[in-house]
Amino acid sequence: MQRGVKKTTLKLFLFAILMFGFGYAMVPLYDVFCDITGINGKTSRVVENKNQSNVVSDRWVKVKFDANINGNLPWRLKPQVRNMKVQPGKFYEATYIVENILDVDIVGQAIPSVSPQIASLYFKKSECFCFVNQLLKGYETKEMVVRFEVDKELPDDVTSLTLSYTFFRAKAGNS
Amino acid sequence: MSTLAHDDHHDHKPTGLKRWFFSTNHKDIGTLYLIFALVMFFVGGSMAMIIRAELFQPGLQFVDPQFYNSMVTVHALIMIFGAVMPAGVGLANWMIPLMVGAPDMALPRMNNMSFWILPFAFALLISTLFMEGGGPAGGWTMYPPLVLQTGNAFPFLIFAIHFLGVSSIMGAINIIATVFNMRAPGMTLMKMPLFVWTWVITSFLLIASLPVLAGGVTMLLTDKYFGTSFFDAAGGGDPVLFQHIFWFFGHPEVYILALPAFGIVSQVIPAFARKPLFGYASMVYATASIAILSFFVWAHHMFTVGLPIKGELFFMYATMLIAVPTGVKVFNWIATMWKGAMTFETPMLFSIAFVILFTIGGFSGLMLGITPVDFQYHDTYFVVAHFHYVLLTGAIFALMSAVYYWLPKWTGYMYDERLGKIHFWLSLISSNVLFFPQHFLGLAGMPRRIPDYNIQFADFNAISSIGGFAYGITQLLFVYIVIKCALGGKKAKPRVWEGAKGLEWTVPSPAPFHTFETPPKLTKEMLEH
Numbered sequence: 181m182q183r184g185v186k187k188t189t190l191k192l193f194l195f196a197i198l199m200f201g202f203g204y205a206m207v208p209l210y211d212v213f214c215d216i217t218g219i220n221g222k223t224s225r226v227v228e229n230k231n232q233s234n235v236v237s238d239r240w241v242k243v244k245f246d247a248n249i250n251g252n253l254p255w256r257l258k259p260q261v262r263n264m265k266v267q268p269g270k271f272y273e274a275t276y277i278v279e280n281i282l283d284v285d286i287v288g289q290a291i292p293s294v295s296p297q298i299a300s301l302y303f304k305k306s307e308c309f310c311f312v313n314q315l316l317k318g319y320e321t322k323e324m325v326v327r328f329e330v331d332k333e334l335p336d337d338v339t340s341l342t343l344s345y346t347f348f349r350a351k352a353g354n355s
Numbered sequence: 356m357s358t359l360a361h362d363d364h365h366d367h368k369p370t371g372l373k374r375w376f377f378s379t380n381h382k383d384i385g386t387l388y389l390i391f392a393l394v395m396f397f398v399g400g401s402m403a404m405i406i407r408a409e410l411f412q413p414g415l416q417f418v419d420p421q422f423y424n425s426m427v428t429v430h431a432l433i434m435i436f437g438a439v440m441p442a443g444v445g446l447a448n449w450m451i452p453l454m455v456g457a458p459d460m461a462l463p464r465m466n467n468m469s470f471w472i473l474p475f476a477f478a479l480l481i482s483t484l485f486m487e488g489g490g491p492a493g494g495w496t497m498y499p500p501l502v503l504q505t506g507n508a509f510p511f512l513i514f515a516i517h518f519l520g521v522s523s524i525m526g527a528i529n530i531i532a533t534v535f536n537m538r539a540p541g542m543t544l545m546k547m548p549l550f551v552w553t554w555v556i557t558s559f560l561l562i563a564s565l566p567v568l569a570g571g572v573t574m575l576l577t578d579k580y581f582g583t584s585f586f587d588a589a590g591g592g593d594p595v596l597f598q599h600i601f602w603f604f605g606h607p608e609v610y611i612l613a614l615p616a617f618g619i620v621s622q623v624i625p626a627f628a629r630k631p632l633f634g635y636a637s638m639v640y641a642t643a644s645i646a647i648l649s650f651f652v653w654a655h656h657m658f659t660v661g662l663p664i665k666g667e668l669f670f671m672y673a674t675m676l677i678a679v680p681t682g683v684k685v686f687n688w689i690a691t692m693w694k695g696a697m698t699f700e701t702p703m704l705f706s707i708a709f710v711i712l713f714t715i716g717g718f719s720g721l722m723l724g725i726t727p728v729d730f731q732y733h734d735t736y737f738v739v740a741h742f743h744y745v746l747l748t749g750a751i752f753a754l755m756s757a758v759y760y761w762l763p764k765w766t767g768y769m770y771d772e773r774l775g776k777i778h779f780w781l782s783l784i785s786s787n788v789l790f791f792p793q794h795f796l797g798l799a800g801m802p803r804r805i806p807d808y809n810i811q812f813a814d815f816n817a818i819s820s821i822g823g824f825a826y827g828i829t830q831l832l833f834v835y836i837v838i839k840c841a842l843g844g845k846k847a848k849p850r851v852w853e854g855a856k857g858l859e860w861t862v863p864s865p866a867p868f869h870t871f872e873t874p875p876k877l878t879k880e881m882l883e884h
């Protein structure tokens with residue numbers, strides 16, 4: 181084999197392997213990108229500041245609650261109230277009612293999403309049943325709470341937003 | 356073939372089965388690729404016939420929906436990875452060494468391997484149709500979570516894709532290594548025939564994009580069997596991520612299918628217009644820009660997944676931008692024909708049809724690239740019409756053109772020109788009857804990938820199916836023409852077409868088993884395009 185051929189071949193194989201790695205690198209890149217832009221409605225978690233000195237804005241925003249169950253999970257999920265009027269800058273609590281309709285214990289995981297997408301950057305949760313896996317015993321019904329705040333910086337043209345949860349069957353080994 | 360080898364003094368070749376299984380000769384491997392592609396064209400084609408038979412009338416007639424879906428899925432995979440890509444690689448194997456004055460491909464043994472992986476991979480893929488749970492039926496795009504419901508076929512699908520990827524990457528490396536290292540002295544890069552250029556660029560696309568697909572399908576595999584959650588929302592993943600990975604590969608892939616076709620047409624049109632290719636350098640640069648841009652437009656396949664508005668705009672404008680170099684190429688082909696002394700032999704007919712029909716496909720592509728209207732067109736028959744114009748009347752027509760153009764060089768005999776013309780006209784008419792009505796079906800709202808439809812779509816579907824059957828039968832004529840030409844006919848001269856330029860026409864027809872063992876002395880005339 182000519183020396184030139186060998187060199188070209190090696191370089192190209194290396195390039196192919198790098199591109200295989202790039203495929204995997206797209207996973208964290210995508211997450212970072214979504215975090216920064218809030219594109220896929222993923223919401224962020226904050227530590228609540230108890231002695232808030234900042235004034236609450238006098239704006240009112242409507243928050244609507246939505247609930248879905250993935251097809252693989254024999255549960256029912258519904259929000260206690262369909263919507264709420266909130267003031268940005270103040271913490272609120274909303275409750276969801278979750279029911280297991282089979283007599284077996286099942287672990288589920290709720291995945292939140294906010295729309296419009298832009299609003300997800302300004303929707304902060306200090307406490308949420310979606311932070312961890314949830315176990316429901318056979319036929320058990322539970323109330324689950326989310327504590328949230330809408331940031332005062334929320335753009336003016338957003339007058340209402342939707343918080344949506346989908347409960348999935350938790351994968352073994354995932355939390 | 357074994358008897359021939361005896362009275363052959365300077366042209367030694369191995370005999371019998373050994374010649375084909377262990378072949379390291381670029382011409383033999385090229386032939387193997389081309390025959391394999393033709394077989395796959397018919398296997399994938401029979402699946403298309405099943406699809407069109409089912410769609411001939413509304414209601415469910417022949418197959419159950421699950422099987423219908425697996426036909427749609429496997430048809431696409433076979434046509435893309437089994438027919439168009441191997442046919443292109445076959446042509447590259449046969450012609451590139453002849454065109455650049457090299458004795459063989461740079462890596463002959465790897466060449467043998469990259470071919471023989473293919474029959475194995477497709478045996479895996481096709482065997483899934485007979486497995487419990489049926490073949491893969493979630494579409495060739497393999498979107499999760501749907502594709503994860505595939506039965507036992509699932510790992511076979513993934514491994515088949517891995518094999519195909521490995522084969523194509525090895526083929527691509529071989530092509531680049533050949534062109535970069537084995538050109539005859541005097542054959543500078545900007546003197547190479549355009550077909551060679553398009554294949555070099557295609558090879559880079561292959562090496563850059565196929566590993567990403569391999570990674571994506573590996574993630575599917577581990578999601579299903581090893582508890583990872585790349586695309587599983589329950590574990591913090593996101594199914595939309597798969598679409599990004601897939602189309603990061605997928606859009607360059609459509610140019611992997613299209614660029615070699617551009618190369619073929621850029622050889623054929625000057626030969627029959629008896630004029631040099633108009634704007635050679637601009638053709639090279641246009642091809643390279645298309646290739647680079649193709650990595651920045653992928654999300655035009657995903658306008659409806661809920662991208663942020665800025666993303667929609669970016670991908671819309673990038674998509675519009677890619678039409679510019681494509682337009683440059685179309686204008687160059689037309690300018691090459693302008694005031695040329697044209698004759699219309701079969702290769703030229705297929706190439707001219709390519710220019711017109713590929714452009715129609717490009718226009719429907721532009722329509723699809725406009726974000727707001729794609730919300731109407733997405734996942735309808737309009738998309739089906741679009742990609743069949745660029746792939747069937749585009750890529751496949753160009754491949755047909757190439758076969759007619761070089762067949763006399765391969766076999767040493769002229770094909771039957773009258774039959775070739777009949778093949779062309781029947782293909783042209785039937786493919787348009789087949790695909791043109793699908794534009795209207797899509798605009799009227801008929802979704803793709805369904806076995807049944809509302810009766811308002813019945814007439815156009817019936818017309819489309821008739822065109823489909825006619826196109827299918829017509830291709831049997833092609834096989835007859837090729838076999839007839841391989842067996843005998845009028846002897847072909849070394850320069851088969853009087854206007855054809857390039858080194859491949861300086862060797863006898865049929866091209867001897869070994870050519871350019873010592874690098875040819877290139878004259879100025881030999882380097883003309």
Ligand code: HEM
Nearest residue numbers: 609612613655656678717720721723724733734738742745
């Ligand atoms: C001017 C050039 C082109 C433009 C602007 C364009 C644009 C598009 C767009 C926007 C879509 C997505 C439509 C949808 O799903 O709603 C699409 C689909 C498609 N295009 Fe093109 N395209 C072009 C050229 C090509 C070429 C050259 C090929 C192949 C040779 C091709 C093959 C395909 C295929 C296979 C699909 C469907 C993929 C699937 O969903 O299964 N396109 N095109």
Ligand SMILES: [Cu+2]
Nearest residue numbers: 606609655656
């Ligand atoms: Cu595309």
